[in-house]
Amino acid sequence: MNVEEIKGRLADRSATVAVIGQGYVGLSVALAAAKAGLRVIGIDTNRSLIEGLADGRLVVAGVREDAFAEGIATGRMTFTTQPDGIGAADIVLLCVPTPVRDHNPDLSAVEEAGLTVGEYLSPGALVILESTTYPGTTEQVLCPQIEKGGLAAGVDFLLAYSAERIDPGNTAFTFADIPRVVGGIDPASSAVAQAFYALLVDVVHPVSSCRAAEMAKLLENTYRMVNIALVNELAMVCSDQGISPWEVIDAAATKPFGFERFLPGPGVGGHCIPIDPTYLTWQSRRDTGRPYRLVELANDINAEMPGYVVSRVAEILNEESRAVKGSKILALGVTYKPDVGDLRESAAVQVIRRLVRQDAQVTFHDPFIDEVEVDGVILHGSELTDELIADADLVAVLTPHSAFDLDHVVEVAGTVFDARNAIGAAPGVVVL
Template identity: 50%
Template sequence: MHVVVAGQGYVGLPLAVRAAEAGHHVIGYDVDPHRVQQLATGRSYVEDVPSPRLRAVLESGTYSATTAADELAGYDIAVITVPTPLRDGVPDLTYVEACARTLADHLRPGATVILESTTYPGTTEEVVLPILEKTSGLAGTDFRLGFSPERIDPGNKAWPFEKTPKVVSGVDAASLDAIKSFYDGLVETTVPVSSPKVAELTKLLENTFRHVNIALVNEMAILCHELGVNVWEAITAASSKPFGFMRFSPGPGVGGHCLPIDPSYLSWRVERALGQSFRFVELANDINAHMPDYVVRRLVKALNERSMAVRGSRILLLGLAYKADTADARESPSTRVAELLLDLGAEVRGADPHVVDDIRADPRLIRVVATAEEVAAADVVVLLTDHTTFDYGTILEHAPYVLDCRNRLADVNVGLADIDLL
């Protein structure tokens, strides 16, 4: 089939390449000319799609990338994988709406449009469907439409796109059949649900569950530190229970596109539709959003105990990505920690072997490599993202003091560094 994947980021590119490998003729559409230029030369910027894999589908002719909307004409399947950010706490569907209008210009009877972008329940039928009908002049029964939430987990080798079960839905039976058939050819398992609203809620439920439980252990870590109890040891002990417990670990905050944003979509929808607050989400947002502040407070206290001020201290942050062994720095708590420390007058340096491109960080942050000399020159080292590529033995050998926010150094028996756990 002729497939269009609109949006070639962390979600769209893996989907587009997988569809091309399955034998479809795929056009990756993106409004960013720099991205399209990179893709056209076979250079991938998404870790889950190595450049050799991208070049293979380019050379086979099953995949191409473009910024030209007129090249989308004649599609059988179009998938929307564009960003859905929050603007001042309100869902911003600008990209979804613009993409729907672009696809509607080329919509023909029998074609299928699938929304994958994370959003609130009702978006597919209340926002996308009217745009497609009005712009194309077709009735909703003339084409197929549904929602299938993305479940991309960057850097997860155990659960790549094709192995992760895919929830699918349609606005009617014919739409569900078409969408299920498409994804059946791409993934090992599809999970049909009764409506797009259920599929939309499924995605938000998954991430709200994670968000709330991470907030629980984050608050517990704060309280346990004051109580003098090792929360990490308690979590490990609780994890030995084979039922009724799922392990979540504390950290310096949450990042990526999902956890800082998706639960707020659900909270906003509940408030807008029912006039009620979603208290669990609001509390989790508050706890997780302020974990970078807590990290800084711990550093201020640690320096004070050493008769040092934050102002003028040299602080090395290890890890700028939000997740270990990935280059994804979207909404990373590391950038907030850096900003807070810089505002206090510290000399802040950041090391991350995975994040090589420019990120949305304070321009005062100095990018460095975590060499032995760099570690030794720091007054404080903060492990924010526990990449396996960091040399932890060297860190412990040369760092005078380490605040370990990931419990990564507990089993490294090298060096005499003063280690403090989050």
């Protein structure tokens, strides 16, 4: 392989990048590569998704509209369901789902993508896995699949790992602002991967191996998950003692060192925090037989939160001589985080599911979501009218999108339960 040749094509922007998977991860990096001056081929098996992108429509939740407009405007992007474009690529990125099923990692999408890459890959190309996964996946799972196509890693093609670090809905950081951690199977792979990402982001941080890069991503999200569990349990303890957890967190956050502010809520959701730590605990038990006790405990605490929210709702209704059964409950926000149209692992949906199972009459409003599936039944979103708000026995603020006029909701509603402290202490409002 001529490493300098591919680095030269990156330097003069004549390189081609193929991105397998056009969800918010794959599309975001594809847009960044096009903006950097590279030719980009976006590949996905979802035909309707590809058709929408090819028509210039942003049909992927979590991708910044300005980034999409800039990337499309370059004219350097094409979208297809056909994988043969891989053969023309100098860089091939794998941005495919890595979910957890029955508490075990499901790497079937990585394996299938690896086989496809191996079938079309040209000698000398660099393959980079961006999907979050456990240490060893790049070398032990992806590499053998690619090599079934006849090329050998480190001899005929380069291989590296660099996890995405996008925070959907966060407008404070652009794609370029977020440093990239890169690890390759050998120095050549790492060097070319660094050269590629240096065109896309301001800072590239190399590590010694794919495994180190894979572990770094798990640490990032496990750190968040454990600290969220800490404040979630704090919220329960404070409630029992008649103390506001929000006041306590605000007070602790005045310390200028040694404390980072995390906030409680109805649970954790999304594609990362509820999922990634499971890879860590699963691998530890598989490879060493040792439980990762802190992570497992934190996961259990966070999993309790939807039930805890429902118990708080029941307490509030009980104070008004009402039962959950038969009560009209309006849920505001069902996505996993504010201002993002993503339902994956949404704690708000789990809260709604538990309320429905207790025979509450639940309606919801979310500007991003039209319908939610609950135990096989489709709940359709409702228009947020004053009549809907006033008719509810309780309004539960579960995901406070910025589009909500919560002050007006408080004026019209009888009782409001604020699971995110989006409103704060006010007459008629009970805060988690």
